[in-house]
Amino acid sequence: MEGQEETKLELFLQWLQANMVELRGCSIKYCGPNKGFGIFSSDDVVEGILLVVPLDLAITPMRVLQDPSLGPKCRAMFEEGEVDDRFLMILLLTVERLRKNSSWKPYLDMLPTTFGNPLWFTADELQELKGTTLYRATELQKKKLQLVYDDKVKNLVKELLLLDGDSESEVQFEDFLWANSIFWTRALNIPFSRAYVFPQMPEEQENCCSSETQVQEKAEKSCGVSGVQNKTGEDTSPSTQGETVWVEGLVPGIDFCNHDLKAAATWEVDVTGLVTGVPSSMYLLSADQIPYQIEKEIFISYGNKGNEELLYLYGFVINNNPDDFLMVHYPVEAFQNVPFTETKAQLLETQMAEMRCLLPRSLLDRGFFSTLPLQDEASDKCQSGWDCTYSWSGQRKKPSYLNKLVFPEEFLAALRTIAMQEEELLHVSALLEELGCGEERQPSAAEVQAAVWEACGDSGALQLLVDLFHMKMMELEEGSGTEDCDTELLEKAHVMEMPEEYVRDTESRDGGQLMSRNRWSSIVYRRGQKQLTRLFLREAENALQLCLSEQS
The missing domain is CATH 3.90.1420.10 (Rubisco LSMT, substrate-binding domain)
Incomplete structure (x- = not known):
């Protein structure tokens, strides 16, 4: 591993520890320029639990609306219907990438800077797709993203950075394109308990609560047809006494699991803490009763997806893909x-x-x-x-x-x-x-x-x-x-x-x-x-x- 990647990883592991993330039966390692980082087995797996992440660390629409800097502006736009919940998370990623003192820096530095999906292809590479459904879809999507950037993102990010006291950082279309790709390649559809998403709030936070209710309504409408799939391909509904609310979000740590047709692990949500000892957490669970081979990469499945979907969303294909x-x-x-x-x-x-x-x-x-x-x-x-x-x-x-x-x-x-x-x-x-x-x-x-x-x-x-x-x-x-x-x-x-x-x-x-x-x-x-x-x-x-x- 290159020295630069070692430094990134060391800082990220310190950041995970500071945010109460527990690597119980795994380690994170560099897999090369094509795959980035991945999760590997270690010899101390307890009850099949490999990794535990508090859901407080997840990047969700609620987190954006509660952010001291972004929240007020985003709530106003969200309540007016100018933006949706996915836009909020993509906006947060764009802003945090440019912030000089971002609290998310150790995580963001670990993320890829380029992608294998067609939005990042050179003109010559894109010609290889001519005649396929993806060729036209890529052209249309890139034009759409450019319009969104020009109409909303560019000035909005500048304004948010100025509110943060940063007048020097320059936002580019590539920053927004990067954030868009990070969201679509790493977001999960997460089952939260209603009590966790909508806690009892003081009266002065009613406006924020109103925005969060809209997040919930949109999440419920999009459930099952959202386009962002549960990467495990499994039913991860938690067994809870309350109502379950599905919300899209990024979970640092879990999202470093790469895809394979034969998944070695799945992720689950532990609402009560009875499984992991950490209430309201997501954990990576071994799918095998057989002990892992030490230092072997742990894969999850993104679901039964064809190459068209894999290439468009995640930037890779499977030769002779059965799906x-x-x-x-x-x-x-x-x-x-x-x-x-x-x-x-x-x-x-x-x-x-x-x-x-x-x-x-x-x-x-x-x-x-x-x-x-x-x-x-x-x-x-x-x-x-x-x-x-x-x-x-x-x-x-x-x-x-x-x-x-x-x-x-x-x-x-x-x-x-x-x-x-x-x-x-x-x-x-x-x-x-x-x-x-x-x-x-x-x-x-x-x-x-x-x-x-x-x-x-x-x-x-x-x-x-x-x-x-x-x-x-x-x-x-x-x-x-x-x-x-x-x-x-x-x-x-x-x-x-x-x-x-x-x-x-x-x-x-x-x-x-x-x-x-x-x-x-x-x-x-x-x-x-x-x-x-x-x-x-x-x-x-x-x-x-x-x-x-x-x-x-």
């Missing part, structure tokens, strides 16, 4: 040009149909080309949620391929509706009239789904799906070639932990291609996207062939 997925969507702009747009839009809304879908790799395990055992007939159930009689007139029978169709019904329902011809739309109206649907009784989602399927079957939807996959493959291959081209690049690659401009177009001694970590991650991700597109295209083509043969 990879493909996003497929029907373009909104194309829908505006289909015949009978308004009528079809109403049918889509009634059916609660989706214009996009996520296709996990695991779906292929039950597809046409799966090598896994067939499902039992008893478990062969319609995936759509509507009555699987399929035809009340008897004109259409249940497809023979149904139990092998891997595509979500909500998406197929949208494609059927989009592909319908005029006579098929009329047929749908007639079928719904038979059921007595009209001005007095609106048809249900199941009734419309069944009517649309009887009127047009699956052939139009499956043909549209095949076309979407062909279009996606063309976009993926346009700038980077085929899946085989990517495989060849990866086989010859020697990954270097340095920026692209220093290693591009350079050969190693054995003839391999020197490649930056960011470029390697991009190729792994896009190759996975091409592979999934090819495999799901094969499923769609086979389903279409069977559908047409049964219709004929």
